[in-house]
Amino acid sequence: MIERLLPAYVSCAATRQESVPDGTLFPEEAELVARSVPKRRNDFATARACARRAMRRLGLEPVAVLHGKRGMPLWPEGIVGSLTHCEGYRAAALARSADVLSLGVDAEPHAPLPEGVGELVVSPSERERFTGPRAGEAGGIHWDRVLFSAKESVFKVWYPLTLTELDFEEADVAFHRDDDREGGRAAQGTFTARLLRTDPALPPVLDGRWRIEDGIVATAVLLRPDRPEAGGVQEP
Structure with a gap:
């Protein structure tokens, strides 16, 4: 996946x-x-x-x-x-x-985050973009878990370049869903992560992709050396 x-x-x-x-x-x-x-x-x-x-x-x-x-x-x-x-x-x-x-890549079980974890991961602005309890399931997707995975992928891109911590609230993530071309077998799309803490080694916005299939959420973020002004990958 x-x-x-x-x-x-x-x-x-x-x-x-x-x-x-x-x-x-x-x-x-x-x-x-x-x-x-x-x-x-x-x-x-x-x-x-x-x-x-x-x-x-x-x-x-x-x-x-x-x-x-x-x-x-x-x-x-x-x-x-x-x-x-x-x-x-x-x-x-x-x-x-x-x-x-x-x-950075991350995989998680496609299920709601444990009680209390969502409050640490989901910012107020991100919560407003979701529907459902605890920014959770909406349209069959547990967006809180997808968000957690996306931020893990962002951290894995950030840390090797900066060797400093990046907290969950220091990246603001917005999701976009692709049209369903697989008959409901999987859901996928893109996301943008706006870094609220900047570093010269990275652009202020990272692009990534997400996919849900067979009970697993997977996310990926990629930063190319020839595109320092706009990081990420939109097309696999």
């Missing part, structure tokens, strides 16, 4: 498997999660299995993917990318830095 949101020069790989065979991780990766609970180890391992499939599609030899602050994946020289995992879906998206400056 992630591959539907990004252009062809981004290498994507995904799985719905909840675990991968023992030995999938490089020793240095395994050390990072040696004391983690089984779920955390599975999330870590399955996402990296996807990353190595994406590396092969770029013609790269698979390598260990360690992480820095805030869990930021550390990619090989000349590569940018993003990982995501939720119950029922794991994915990786990688590209060459000559084509992509920064990249």
Whole structure:
């Protein structure tokens, strides 16, 4: 599903498997999660299995993917990318830095946000754009969850370029829905994220795409190095 949101020069790989065979991780990766609970180890391992499939599609030899602050994946020289995992879906998206400056993908279960979380994620101006309780389900779509995912993708683009935090209220997101061309099998569209906190490394507005299919919400934001004045991707 992630591959539907990004252009062809981004290498994507995904799985719905909840675990991968023992030995999938490089020793240095395994050390990072040696004391983690089984779920955390599975999330870590399955996402990296996807990353190595994406590396092969770029013609790269698979390598260990360690992480820095805030869990930021550390990619090989000349590569940018993003990982995501939720119950029922794991994915990786990688590209060459000559084509992509920064990249963020996120996947979430298509369900309302837990009680209390929406108040932290949805700003008053965003809430006014939605209908339904707690800026939640409208037209069969849990917009609060789509919003959460979109802001996660925005953060994944922001953080590697700035190495600073971006809070949920520091991005204002508006959604646009595509015409239904799949007979209700999936819903998708675009979004714009206006950054309320600016940084010279990024444009003030980022564009992204979203899709809902088989109970999963996926979002993606891509910033090209040759378009610093207007970031994002509108057409996969």
